[in-house]
Amino acid sequence: MSLRFGILGLLSEWEASGYDIKKEFDDLMSIFWHSHLSQIYPELNKLEKEKLINSKYIAQEGKPDKKIYTITEKGKEELMNWLLAPIEAPKLKDAFLMETFFMDNIPVDEVLFKLNMYKKERTQRLEKMKKIMSERLKSIKERNVMKARILMSSVVLKRGYEQELQYIKWCEETIQLVKSCSNLWEKKEGRSSTILPFTNFEVIFMRYFADILEE
Amino acid sequence: MSLRFGILGLLSEWEASGYDIKKEFDDLMSIFWHSHLSQIYPELNKLEKEKLINSKYIAQEGKPDKKIYTITEKGKEELMNWLLAPIEAPKLKDAFLMETFFMDNIPVDEVLFKLNMYKKERTQRLEKMKKIMSERLKSIKERNVMKARILMSSVVLKRGYEQELQYIKWCEETIQLVKSCSNLWEKKEGRSSTILPFTNFEVIFMRYFADILEE
DNA sequence: GAGTTCATGTAAACAGTTACATGATTCC
DNA sequence: GGAATCATGTAACTGTTTACATGAACTC
Known part of the structure; x- marks a missing residue:
């Protein structure tokens, strides 16, 4: 159910097309969500039918027409109700950790290779975030403004x-x-x-888990 | 597609019923996955049709009959192929972070209340993990054995x-x-x-982001 | 007597991904 | 000439959740 609220949340600040929304999902919001255009477009049509958003067509030069959506009062209420509802239990899914869990089934070289590859993948994500963060900080300083929205997006970042x-x-x-x-x-x-025998591993193992064990 | 590999992974070590598998998902595996019995049972039937697992009925005293599944050679191959396949880009979904992102739309008291509630939720999860970890360490020490499977499940934990x-x-x-x-x-x-103006927040904001900014 | 655990499922609804479809413009 | 970007969608498939269905035994 979170996609609709991701869309409503975005439109609570700016008006945007489906294509614009997708870009936001791929950029800053990629920290906590991802979605495909083929899911966003039908969801926008659904939200419009429910009168939570309105649309208008905008003609552009040298580019295809745009369908720009704006949030309605009913849409803002829906968003607020979601934000005020009790928190849900976190539902974690991490396919790489699942893989890791079962990696006793493949040769140790492959285990090390996979862990290294994943480290690279995560490093790339980190670099991307660094870029976003420094750009945002620069823009905050230049425009010399602070808003609750900027604060909350920054803490998520x-x-x-x-x-x-x-x-x-x-x-x-x-x-x-x-x-x-x-x-x-x-x-x-x-x-x-x-x-x-465990004794062979005691020192190494206990060192790795030192932070969990101390207490 | 990960559910099937979660099941195959479990059955690569022990034989188990759908009900047993669900318990594993709710216990140790809850760190990286969750699933419902209504998804596990059909998946088991699918895996059996594909000859990746076999089943047998076991009569129990005072309890309903059990359908115990074992992995086949073909199933082991399927698991290995998955483990040896190139890593996939992580697909993060975190509904609470999405909420947080849009919390400029609700009163600040509600924001603080929600953050506190979520902290409690996560603290409960931590306590549960501490319990699992100390039980496991105790069992490792008592049985005095170390296996690759134990190692990998411990690193995930x-x-x-x-x-x-x-x-x-x-x-x-x-x-x-x-x-x-x-x-x-x-x-x-x-x-x-x-x-x-941003200047009012500069000190607080910059302190919060100190670790990101240093470099 | 009510609630929980054990045990296995089906059906319907909802969410998400991949493939297909179209077409203009801009960049290399 | 080919790839990428802009722009909006549909269709088919896969994955996940919620509700429904059944029934015995054990615990409070």
Whole structure:
């Protein structure tokens, strides 16, 4: 149900076309959501039928016509009700963590390769966010204004930034741990996995989990 | 597509019923995935039709019969191919961050209330993970064994733990920032939001973003 | 007697992705 | 000439959630 509120939220600040909305989703909002044009356009039509938004056609030079949407009072109410409703339990989905969970099934070299690739992927996301953040800060300073909307979008950006930074750090630490435990992947005839006394790993393992264990 | 691999991954280690699988999803795997029984049962039937898993009925005393599934060689191959395939771009969805992004639309008291509620929610998740982690560590020590599977599930658990910890810290820091900027929510007749010179916020804002800005 | 756990499912609705369709303009 | 950007959509498929259905046993 969040897509409709993502659209209503955007239109509560600016008027925009479906194409503009998609760009916002791909840019700043990519920290917490993503969507396809083929989902956005039907949703906009649905919202208009429900009288939560209005549309008008704008002719452009050298570009196709645009269908610009604006939020209605009913739409603003709908958005407010959503924002004032009790919080929902977070529903996490992270396909890479699921993969990682089962990586005892592939050779340790492949595990290390995958962790490295994922670290790169997350580093790219971090770089993108750095760029967005510095651009925004520059614009805030230049225009010398502060609004609640700017504040809230900035705190979300910070959360996204932190998340990438910490995921990268986790990749690095996990790569080190897997490297130092790589003999667990050795296959001895018939046995699908090596079982070794824990004592061999105690120091390394306990160091990796030090922050969880202290208390 | 990840549900099928979550199931295959679990069955690569133990045999289990749909009900058992659901419990695993709600327990350790809740860090990265969640699913309903009404999705798991049809998926199991699909996997059996594709000969990736086999089933047998087990009679139990005082409890209903169980349909126990085991993975086939073809199933193991399918799992391996997934694990060896190139990584996919992470597709993040975080409804709470989306809400936060648009919270300039509700009174600042409500913003603080929501951030506090969410902090509580995440704290509960953290406590649950602490419990799981300490139980697992106890069991590892007692049985005195280490396997690649135990290692990989532990690193995923650590990631989940870190994520909760950092989300809670973000909630706390954001609550403080919003409190010190609460006058941005003041409504003056007609105006939907207050616009103030940035200079008033420079110190607070820059302190909050210090870690991003240093470089 | 009511609620929870165990156990397996179906049906309908909703959400999300991929493929297809069209067509102009701008950039290399 | 080909690729990318601008612009709006439909159709088919896949994935996910909610509601419905059944029934035994155990706990408070």
